[in-house]
Amino acid sequence: MSETIAITPAAPVPQPVSSTPYQRLGGAEGVRRLVDHFYDLMDLEPQYADLRAMHPTNSEETREKLYLFLSGWLGGPDLYSPQYGHPRLRMRHFPYAIGTKERDEWMACMVQTLNEVEMDDTLRRQLHEAFAGTADWMRNKAEPGNMPAGNVVHG
Numbered sequence: 001m002s003e004t005i006a007i008t009p010a011a012p013v014p015q016p017v018s019s020t021p022y023q024r025l026g027g028a029e030g031v032r033r034l035v036d037h038f039y040d041l042m043d044l045e046p047q048y049a050d051l052r053a054m055h056p057t058n059s060e061e062t063r064e065k066l067y068l069f070l071s072g073w074l075g076g077p078d079l080y081s082p083q084y085g086h087p088r089l090r091m092r093h094f095p096y097a098i099g100t101k102e103r104d105e106w107m108a109c110m111v112q113t114l115n116e117v118e119m120d121d122t123l124r125r126q127l128h129e130a131f132a133g134t135a136d137w138m139r140n141k142a143e144p145g146n147m148p149a150g151n152v153v154h155g
């Protein structure tokens with residue numbers, strides 16, 4: 001008499017929970033894609049020409065720094081601090097006069113990037129919100145209705 005062996009279907013292999021924005025974006029490659037697309041748009045699209053002109057002619061180093069910073073900011077490995085120290089992002093932007101116009105141009109370039117780089121819609125919304133808050137916080141130019149913290153005087 002042959003014995004029947006019950007074959008139970010294998011339990012689904014547990015999938016890692018991709019919880020951080022870094023993982024959901026696709027890790028290091030995803031962050032690179034985002035950063036490269038952002039600066040490619042800045043280089044190419046005429047509506048970002050003023051924003052582009054604030055940056056160094058060669059954007060390689062800027063791209064690298066934003067990549068290193070975003071890696072940690074999005075919940076991945078902190079690559080920026082070991083090389084450059086505490087980000088102190090607002091302070092590092094003091095040499096550049098950032099008002100509402102500059103903030104809005106930066107954000108428009110980032111929103112276009114978020115819309116054109118592949119990611120899920122929830123992540124897209126979350127990143128939009130997080131970047132908007134950070135870009136607003138970066139303003140340092142005294143304008144009517146905006147007297148930012150710090151003693152920054154731009155001529």
Ligand code: HEM
Binds near residue numbers: 096
């Ligand atoms: C709000 C409008 C913004 C403007 C006009 C602006 C402009 C600039 C400029 C001109 C530089 C110098 C580039 C260089 O020296 O290579 C810079 C550096 C940088 N920006 Fe922004 N930025 C803005 C917002 C942001 C935001 C929201 C983030 C992050 C979410 C960010 C992240 C960085 C980083 C990581 C660097 C490199 C800092 C360093 O180590 O020198 N910026 N930005």
